[in-house]
Amino acid sequence: MTLIDLTAQSLQDRRLATLPVAIIGAGPVGLAAAANLVERGLDFVVYEAGDEVAASIRTWGHTRLFSPWKHVVDPASRRLLEATGWRMTAPDSLPSGAELVERYLEPLAALEPIASRIRTGVRVEAVTRRGMDRTRTANRAATPFLLRVRTADGVDEFTARAVIDASGTYDQPNSLASSGLDPLGLAEVADRVTHALPDVLGRERARFAGRHTTVVGAGHSAANTLLALAELAEEEPTTRVTWLIRTASAVRVTTSEDDELVARATIGRRVDRLVASGRIEVVDRFETVRLGRTDAGVRLHGLRGDDLVEHETDLVVNATGFRPDLDMVREIRLDLDEVVQAPRRLAPLIDPNVHTCGTVEPHGFAELEHPEPGFFLAGMKSYGRAPTFLLATGYEQVRSITAWIAGDQAAARNVELVLPATGVCSTSLPAAAGSSGCCG
Template sequence: MVNDLPVVVVGAGPIGLAAAAELRERGLTPLVFERGDTAGAAIAQWNHVRTFSRWSELIAPAARRLLDVTGWAAPNADTYPTGQEWVRDYLAPLAAALGDDVQLGVEVSGVARRGRDRIVDAGRDSEPLSVHLRRADGSEDRVLADAIIDASGTWTTPNPLGGEGLPALGESTARVIEYRVPDLDDATVRARYAGKHTVIAGSGHSALTAIITLAGLAEQEPRTRLSWVLRRGEVDSAFGGGDADQLPARGALGLRAKAAVEAGLLHVVTGFRTAAIEPTQDGTVVLVSDTGQRLEGVDRVVALTGFRPDLSWLSEVRLALDPVLQAPVELAPLIDPNVHSCGTVYPHGVKELSHPEPGVFLAGMKSYGRAPTFLAMTGYEQVRSIAAALAGDHEAAGRVELVLPETGVCGGAGVFDSTAEEATGGCCGGGPSEPQELALSTPVAIQDLGLTAASTR
């Protein structure tokens, strides 16, 4: 960092707040902008879901050091928080500890080099970044920054149901689709699914969570019908490692979903790539595949086919992104689900996350582009390395300070699951080989293997 300008951090989620704690510890000035009205606003949208990561795996080291001096009471390290608990017991206190460094209700609408668009070479190494802001009251502003860490995630840009990466015909106007795991503890939400035919689309951990949740409803409401639609040609690899998984709660998730299928609570449809959604006169819809296969009488669709990065507001800075994953080109080979093997994602930092635009970094889930699963501990290592580099400590920036277990079991361990359903590489064969690190990314339930408890609390 060569001047007194702040480092702007986009997003007050786990990775963004961890970045702010690292920057402050390094003597730099973080300025966090969060468009939601609370820290962890995205996580608050899945308050009802429990992670399969223990608290010990969800707290960033620099954040813990900052919180410890405030008298913060750390949660039990061996327990699994819900989204609500993660925000309430960690992210909200962390944002409070950062004080005025965190501004809520402020959206970053664009980033550029001051006085220059992306085609101008002169001054790109010397002029500060210009960060354009849109505040909750509709007013606009801009701040100058020495660097920007985009930790805004991908939660707001879910992948469509359509099997080509584009919305299926009729998808944009269909009112029966939900792109999140439904909260059946909410009576209004529960009524939408009870006694209805629901299609669950996707093969990642979010889809498994929805299967478990809705299977519990089907047990209680016999008229409830469930269909599970997968693009891949077989289902077994979607269940993960089961008892062999070194993260027991993650293994239990797959076992519970498998038990629901074996109990006949779901009709499984493989090799189905949705091409169109057709409304009918009775209010249901028909899902039509690209081969003409039809799934009729559908009341609700829960589309959990992953997420993708929103790069629109970064159009005036120069990014080097892999053409397939939309991840930084140095990082993409490490996380590509088409070739990546289980347990081999190497902890990485500023070197793999740098772009041609000086001082611009994508971190957290957004750095993974469309790769299947991002993990919290990886993100904490990312921002530690970036902060060290910005402070001029290049030795620390290049050092690996994270040891990750190799479970040898496919299936990610975290909170934001991208569900690349048709990746062909990896040790499971035919399914995505997701990073085997300590978890953060897919919201998942971790109840015992019985199917009688529908709640994910």
């Protein structure tokens, strides 16, 4: 490379450094990234698809997290808040989603250095490099990122020096069908199928009271809904509850005896008691293949081994987990594990067949890097389809990532994380903002 080339490269690098870091998602992990960038004096813009910060968490705000306050507040965010007189709620108490938003995320987002950089009602539709699709290589690392966004006023584009995608997975539920594809007939019964963690005892009570609801899924978000429905059935005796699972038993829910997160450990025992008493009916080893509409509700057609089976219900709750939306980053060069859909170097550390929430090793930018320099998946989205995410993990991710963006290689590589010991951990509740929801 000639001196002229080196000078041109230096100019490109300096121009790139004048651009803001783009953060996608204004939930716990996205706002933690913002707090870390504030501390490092770096400019940024936060793009939030909802009309308010933490929009996805607000939809399941009635649900209490497994993790106490001391594990769900980001250290950098805490420092910024405490400088204004904010104090953490009782560290060992468990917040609900609504309390997390009202007592922590809203005050954090209201801090001037962050509030002035949040853009709500802005959905990022695609990320690429300015003037480059994924096949172009020359000068790629020195070329700004381009974000195409949609607002109420139309479509626009913005440039950024780096991108932290902390948009979560809550808007991307896994399929009810065991094939991973939407089951045949879903469109015909879509009005009778609901997202995970509906507000059974609150704003959606009228929808579920006195009806037969089938909860599909074997994780803790399914268990939370089952407990709420059982409580509703106590008050409305004509309410029926069925738990439909693909396997012979819901191991992830019922084997949490050694879980340091006590609230999560008790869920399996409570569900087991309700099943044993007959208040929750279990349909196991049911592989859904098709849905059909009946006069009263939904008919699920499935396989149990080689046998065709059917199950009729009024309503279905899809609590089968979530997956990342990768269409928006189709022009970005990603290196993802073929199975988990997490960054390839991170995948072995979070494989749910091996790890629980509490056994995930500390990791940072090095495990989250892609062949696209300056682009990172963070928070729940970085875990792909693995349900072992804890908020504390996401906070350490963005601390390391922002250190790398700032050029502080020592801090970026010095990753440390102390997690609570957990039993089998699967919440399958991520929020668009990167929260792990119940798993906390």
